[in-house]
Amino acid sequence: MKTNRLKNKILLTLVSVILGVATIVTLYNIIHDKGQNDLRMEEAYQNVRLNYEESIYETVHFYTARAHSNLNSPGVMDAILSRDHDRLYQLILPRWKVISNENSSLVVMQFHNADGTSLLRMHQPDVFGDPIALQRPMVAYIHKHHTLVYGFEEGRQGLALRILVPILNQGTYVGAVEFGLSTPFIIDKIHRHTGYDAFFLVKEKILGTFSHVDRYLAVGEYRAIDVDPELVPLVKLYQSKYDRLQDTIIKYKNQTFAITTVAVNNYLNQPIGAIIFVHAAPDFWEHVLQMVTATGLIALIMMGILGWMISRLYDSISTQMNFQQMYNQTILDAIPSPVIVTDGHQLVAANQTFLAYFHYESVLDFKRDHACVCDYFEEGDTHDYLMPMLNEQRWTDYVSDHPLIDHKVKITIDHKTTIFDVKLSVLRFQEEKRYVVIFTDISSMQSISMTDPLTGIANRLHFTMVYEHAINVAFREKRPLGVIFFDIDYFKHINDKYGHLAGDKVLKHISQVVSKRLRKSDIFARWGGEEFVALLPDTSFEESYQIAETLRQTIEAENFEIAGKITCSFGVAMLEENESADMLLKRADELLYEAKASGRNRVIRQELRETH
Known part of the structure; x- marks a missing residue:
């Protein structure tokens, strides 16, 4: 009887513990998963916003370059200055065909005179000379401020992302070039990056050319345009639930969708609408129900079998754990x-x-x-x-x-x-x-085979050993890799004038100065004589150049005691696709010698060499 009571007491305690643990674990997992779900939703929103901003930036950058390319074409500036509509049209037409074919969403390419009139519409070449600045605030703005301006604005072609680039002739503002891209371009671009469906909303009070259209869906003070027909039922459901824009979760036809809004601004960075992003999302509460159900079933199963297994498993596990600990400790002690x-x-x-x-x-x-x-x-x-x-x-x-x-x-x-x-x-x-x-x-056996005995930095052997591996990592993980070659200007003169001991001091001094300004992840080595090399893993082209320029300025400003002021010449190269290790070093070395040949005490990078 006592045995049964003890057994029942143990089982009751075991059941209580299992239920308590299951409850605590379930609550903890719900709270944890809720936090993770919220974090994922926030990350998804940030990803959408970032992709939107990057898409706008890339588009503006691309068409700004297109504008300058057109303006730099022979005869174009003369045609603009003389306001020769027909000549300008003939010069730009071949380029217009190319850029309009490469992007079907490009609906506007227009040249504006500085007095506010239209010089040429490539999309409507027969319409020109009208006072467009009176109708288009963005055009009036660039005529007043003479600076790049972009944003969403309506026009004859409807709502579009418009990019206006100033035309300057020897510093004098003479007009502007405009590109306009329809809203599906931005939506399609983001869809390719994120996989999310999207559509534009425009504030009703600034609809302009859309004001007469009554088929667009209303969401609070906004009107939806370019809505995919498959999304219309979902938008209507959203419209019925909310009278203003907000990020939310909507369940439609047994599927959960995350709704994310990103503000759309005009050229003055004022909100004129929004983009609604729609993407499928896991149903958190369905996940909770499944988790509670699974936890309950597991708890029941555990209560059913754990009572029978507990005593036998305890002894077995205890023996195995003790043996494993002894085994692990024996290996460590060996x-x-x-x-x-x-x-x-x-x-x-x-x-x-x-x-x-x-x-x-x-x-x-x-x-x-x-x-x-x-x-x-x-x-x-x-x-x-x-x-x-x-x-x-x-x-x-x-x-x-x-x-x-x-x-x-x-x-x-x-x-x-x-x-x-x-x-x-x-x-x-x-x-x-x-x-x-x-x-x-290693106190009594410090290896010197990998260290330059004079400067204390890595020697050429050390550099060579890590160099191949760094290139393989850069190719495999698609990360940038920079190399800096530099040597001391007129070092032979230092040795001849002050002696080799003074030259050695200069080498050590420069090694210390450079080592302090490089990161621990960089590899800095003496290549030979007065020549040094630095390997910069995971470093962009511009960062590599800035590091070299900082080193050059620091060395130039340093006082080298007997030798006084010393300068160095630098060559900076970046690893290119499918490039061999030897070729990268060769290019960096050639850039170094180009720096020396062009006057010393300077940094030559590949970009500068290729553009001259």
Whole structure:
């Protein structure tokens, strides 16, 4: 009887625990998933907005370039200045055919005179000379301010994204070029990027040429245009639920749709309407119902079988866990170097060599005094030495993200300083992550084979070893990769005038100056003599150029004691598609010698060389 009562008590406790845990887990998952769902919706909105803004920017940039290309064509500016409509039409017609064929949404290309009249409409060449600035605020605006202007505005061709580029003749404003693209162009462009359906809404009070149309759907103070017929029922449902625009979720025909709104502005950045984006979204509450149902079924099954399994499994699992722990610890203790396992924040396990080095009996004893082994890290004389935080990353994450760098730590115990080489491996299981870190004592065997003995930076061998790998990573992950070659101007003169010891000091001094201004992820090496090379992973063309220019200015401003002021010449090249490692170095080297040949103390990049 007592046994049955105890059994029932255990089962009742087990049932209570399972139900309690199931309830807590379910509530936690609902709250967590709700937060994740909200985050996904917010990210989707931000993605839509970003794609919209990028589409507008790319379109404006593209047609601004088209405008300048047309204006720079032979005879075009003379025709504009003389207001020769027919001559200008004949000159622009071949280009108009090309750009209108490449984009069917281009409905307007127009040249405006500075006095507010229309000089030429490529889409309506027979209509010109009218005072269009009186009817089109954007045209009046550019005539007044003489600057690039763009935005959505209505005209004879309806609502369009209009881009007006000023025409300047030797600094004097003489008119403007206008391009107009119909709204489906923006919608189609965003659809290609995001897969979302969309349509435009325009405020009723500024409908203009659309004011007489009564078939457009009303949503509050807006009227919908260019609506896909398949979306009309969904828009009507949205219209019936809301009297103003807002982001929301709508369920229609057993499918959930996310509605996202992005404001559409005119040339003065004033809202004149919006774009509604529609995309399928998972039904969160249906997900909750499924999760609660699944959790309930699991809880019932667990209550049915766990009572029978608990006693047998407990003994079996306990035995296996104890054996696994002993096995793992035995493997760790067999390694002669200090080894730890950490979750990135605190110690999880360590071998006996580690504990003996720090004079602790167990991991628990160590954790009572220190949350992390990084408490012992000391600053070194180079950037290779790890600190608890580097570039706003914990040291474990930093080592994991920078496998090409040789990482070291400096630790002092009992007044004895030891330099350790740090190797790290990452173990992942589901959402859990563990770092296995091996500290190898290199105090008495610092290798010099990878270091330039004079300057202390990487030598050519070291650079060559990481260079091929960096190129493979750049190609595989489609990331930019920059290379900077530079050498010291008139270095032979320094050696001849002040001696080779002074020259060596200059080399070391420059190495220190440059090392301090490069990132830890960059590879800086002495190529030979007075020539240096820097490898810049994940660095854009403009960033690479700016880094080189900063180095040039810094060296020029530095005082080199005996030698005084020194300058350097730089060549900057970027890895191109399917380019070999040797070819990239060759191009950078050629740019360096071009810098020297064109006067020294300058940065030559490929862009400048190709445009001259």
